[in-house]
Amino acid sequence: MRLTYVIVLLLALIAVVFDHLTSPSSGGAVSPEDFAGACAPCGAPCPSTQTK
């Protein structure tokens, strides 16, 4: 199990660093709730704005 952990940890770190260095980073960290119209932690819209 230790070997599995070493491999998973290394792969995860490489993936995170690669993603960070190759993706845009527009300002500070945000949650989906920070965006206009978000009605849930995942950014889903409110029912009142979704229907009709």
Add this chain to the structure above:
Amino acid sequence: MAVASTADATPAIAARRDWLFLSAAFMSAALLAALVLLDGQPASAALIALGFALGVAFFSAEFSFTAAWRRFITRGEAGGLIGTLLLIAVAAVVIVPVAAVVPGFGGAIAPIGPSLIIGAFVFGIGMQLANGCGSGTLYTVGSGAGRMLVALAFFIAGSVIGSLHLPAFLALGGVDPVLASHYLGPWGGLAATLISLAAAAAAVVAIARRRGANYIPTRTMVLGATAIGIISIGVFLAGGHPWSVTFGFTVWGGKIASALGVDLTGAAFWQWPGPKRALADSVLSDTSSLTDFGMIFGAMAAAAATRPFGRTPWPPFKSLLAAALGGLLMGWGARLGFGCNIGAFVGGVASGSLHGWIWFAAALGGCAIGIRLRPYFGLSRE
């Protein structure tokens, strides 16, 4: 005598310390913190540090929503549930008023409808099969439980599948979030939240007493709940919203799927502004991912500081199957139910949002089903 015992124990603990994983945990957390600091984001580094502290606190207190709920359902024992309610009360004291009056801060809110109820119910089934919820999965993965690596992988997959289904479930209808502070103001909202927590505590104590079970949380549980509540206030102040866990999993899964050639950009969920930006931006730009990473490394450090890391054998296949199925159900359920025990229940109730209580009731029902299913996978119902 106590001093002598401590002195005797210290070399023993030091001898069991796993320096490889202890240093790996600190260096990994430091690497991620350095990356965000290089981008000039001290708040992001704070979220990693707070997640690290959460991992240590969860591991040290052995804080488990899943076991606490299972003990309440099977034996009527309410100590763990009381500890959870204490955690929420501590967090609510700051979150409800600050979210209501301070610009830039907001509570954990969610629509109330079939999606919430179905998602929470399915999540409850999954958490008993996996033997861990969102936070539980993170800290047990971090502390060296290989079984939970399987649960986490399927949790991530399930949350991506859930993201594709969520818009259809939202179309079934629902009402906008109901927030106590909207109706009662910041202090009235806080009073209503604390009263609701006291009423829930009274109810679970009454059930425990009727079943002749213990309802007093252990000292470790009280200290752990208080510490986690205080740290979650720090997460709220650093991130602007209550602590959440599972959106990070969805982002990780979305990025992995995209890397494998799956085009998610056309899916309705991934066109909403928040998920769209999270998929495109660095994973270190997502607040829940930052605390998730920190929590894994914190639990790893806490575990490696006290014992050899990852030395336990792999569990039987049926147990791994339960972890996989449980993870899948939790991921799917967390997306439809707007989070897990942390984001939906703790965050929701600590924000004074009605959806938190509805999530709790539905997830508790799902737990009852999940507990009945555990023996089919060789797991105890206790």
